[in-house]
């Protein structure tokens with residue numbers, strides 16, 4: 826019998842922000858964090874800044890383009906806010922099959938795609954997970 830599915834480590838918390846430059850400076854100056862450069866992610870409609878912490882990462886997400894997936898989020902939360910949490914899984918297709926078999930909804934066409942970190946990811950419907958958008962990343 827296959828081992829029971831289990832979540833892995835927290836990979837990152839993503840925070841949507843209206844001004845990624847200002848948000849980066851807040852993390853750098855006030856919080857003393859080491860931040861990456863701002864990167865455009867045209868395949869995802871966002872700009873990203875990665876912040877490495879000793880035990881996990883924070884990802885700042887800014888709007889890139891009219892079809893940016895965080896535009897609607899920022900309309901509801903203009904000051905920004907936690908957009909999603911990302912958990913690592915050992916096998917993303919096995920995780921998906923396990924979750925779908927129990928009635929959880931996977932966003933999009935259900936096929937893993939390559940996320941901002943170059944690894945396969947899936948997003949799970951927030952209504953099935955305590956009102957939080959959940960990203961799974963194969964680690």
Ligand code: CO
Nearest residue numbers: 839884911960
């Ligand atoms: Co993410």
